[in-house]
Amino acid sequence: MRGRSTRLIVALDTKDTAQAVNWRQATAAHAGAVKLGLEFTYASGLEAVRAVAGDSPLFLDLKLHDIPNTVASAIGSLAGVRPAMLTIHASGGRAMIAAARAAVDATFPAQARPLLLGVTVLTSMDEAGLHEIGVPGSVKAQVIRLGRLAMEAGADGLVCSPHEITPLRQALGEDPVLVVPGIRPAGSAAGDQKRIMTPAQARAAGADWIVVGRPITRAADPAAAAAAIAAELAA
Numbered sequence: 001m002r003g004r005s006t007r008l009i010v011a012l013d014t015k016d017t018a019q020a021v022n023w024r025q026a027t028a029a030h031a032g033a034v035k036l037g038l039e040f041t042y043a044s045g046l047e048a049v050r051a052v053a054g055d056s057p058l059f060l061d062l063k064l065h066d067i068p069n070t071v072a073s074a075i076g077s078l079a080g081v082r083p084a085m086l087t088i089h090a091s092g093g094r095a096m097i098a099a100a101r102a103a104v105d106a107t108f109p110a111q112a113r114p115l116l117l118g119v120t121v122l123t124s125m126d127e128a129g130l131h132e133i134g135v136p137g138s139v140k141a142q143v144i145r146l147g148r149l150a151m152e153a154g155a156d157g158l159v160c161s162p163h164e165i166t167p168l169r170q171a172l173g174e175d176p177v178l179v180v181p182g183i184r185p186a187g188s189a190a191g192d193q194k195r196i197m198t199p200a201q202a203r204a205a206g207a208d209w210i211v212v213g214r215p216i217t218r219a220a221d222p223a224a225a226a227a228a229i230a231a232e233l234a235a
């Protein structure tokens with residue numbers, strides 16, 4: 001049994017600042033962090049990101065994937081945003097991940113340094129989708145391959161589906177912070193997600209954080225939906 005608890009990150013996926021603030025406030029009592037990603041950042045910019053996050057720890061999910069110099073320079077542009085977590089695609093390769101590591105260390109003071117998370121295989125992908133882009137073998141093998149690479153190159157943690165938590169722990173131990181989207185409370189629609197589990201299942205597998213968007217933000221009562229998930233994590 002792992003000694004860590006599993007905490008909730010609410011994905012505030014919207015273009016609208018007022019909507020994002022509403023969702024943050026409605027769910028703040030039940031969430032350990034908020035996530036702002038591509039949709040909000042492209043629509044509203046980094047200043048709005050900072051404003052929406054307020055006092056909540058911020059997972060800034062920009063999923064950087066470019067040549068090492070560009071990724072490092074982009075991270076350098078985030079100094080004023082003060083994220084608690086940042087994402088890069090692990091498939092960008094060792095040199096890109098190492099450049100991101102160096103840029104995080106150079107950009108943020110030690111006491112305010114975001115966790116650098118490597119996205120392994122998107123939770124919307126299944127094995128057929130992986131084969132289609134030229135990656136043979138299983139999703140699990142590819143997640144472990146990318147997870148190992150990211151951690152060797154300096155990442156602090158990984159984004160993976162709940163199905164890969166146990167295999168990643170077996171392969172890489174307790175060090176990686178595992179941030180886990182692809183979460184669906186029993187009875188909620190999967191939508192575009194392929195590799196899913198319930199909050200309780202992800203917790204039992206050993207997720208450090210679960211990321212939940214639409215099951216909360218598209219619920220009739222987002223506060224109640226977040227409360228129910230938090231209760232499931234605490235049970």
Ligand SMILES: O=C(O)c1cc(=O)[nH]c(=O)n1[C@@H]1O[C@H](COP(=O)(O)O)[C@@H](O)[C@H]1O
Nearest residue numbers: 011061121122123159181182211212213214
């Ligand atoms: O990096 C992520 O957060 C992420 C990685 C991944 O593999 N799958 C994934 O769904 N996400 C994000 O997690 C959130 C999931 O949202 P819902 O599917 O609405 O719960 C979205 O904001 C995605 O961008």
